Amino acid sequence: WLVLQNSMVLSGAIFITLIGLIIYLHFVKIDQESLLVIGSLGIQLTSSYASGKESTTFIEMSRVKDVVINEAIYMQKVIYYLCILLKDPQDPQGVSEVVPLFQSSQPRLDCLMEVYKSCQEILDQRKEAPQSSGIK
Numbered sequence: 001w002l003v004l005q006n007s008m009v010l011s012g013a014i015f016i017t018l019i020g021l022i023i024y025l026h027f028v029k030i031d032q033e034s035l036l037v038i039g040s041l042g043i044q045l046t047s048s049y050a051s052g053k054e055s056t057t058f059i060e061m062s063r064v065k066d067v068v069i070n071e072a073i074y075m076q077k078v079i080y081y082l083c084i085l086l087k088d089p090q091d092p093q094g095v096s097e098v099v100p101l102f103q104s105s106q107p108r109l110d111c112l113m114e115v116y117k118s119c120q121e122i123l124d125q126r127k128e129a130p131q132s133s134g135i136k
Contacts, residue, residue: 022051025051030048032047065086067119080112083098083101084099
């Protein structure tokens with residue numbers, strides 16, 4: 001009877017561990033993150049999980065104020081991350097929300113600089129487009 005009881009406890013522990021691993025892979029473990037910026041439409045953020053599930057967020061370009069590289073101190077080291085600053089509807093000069101990007105992958109600063117430069121080029125084109133279209 002004691003052997004049967006021990007094997008049931010062990011089987012239960014293995015079953016709970018497997019369920020926990022499946023939940024972790026499906027909801028927590030992000031395999032890949034991508035950023036798609038289209039100047040006339042907006043910014044699409046996509047996260048692909050280890051289970052194959054994808055999560056997509058779209059931010060309209062009219063809500064985007066700027067894209068910046070921010071820094072934070074975490075466990076005695078400085079980490080850099082890319083953020084999207086969203087406009088405040090009540091105050092055009094203010095920021096209502098900061099949306100961090102690439103939280104799981106945490107790319108190095110040189111990689112973030114490349115993405116930042118590309119985003120700034122697109123944002124600059126968007127800012128210049130209304131001004132240049134009125135001049136003939």
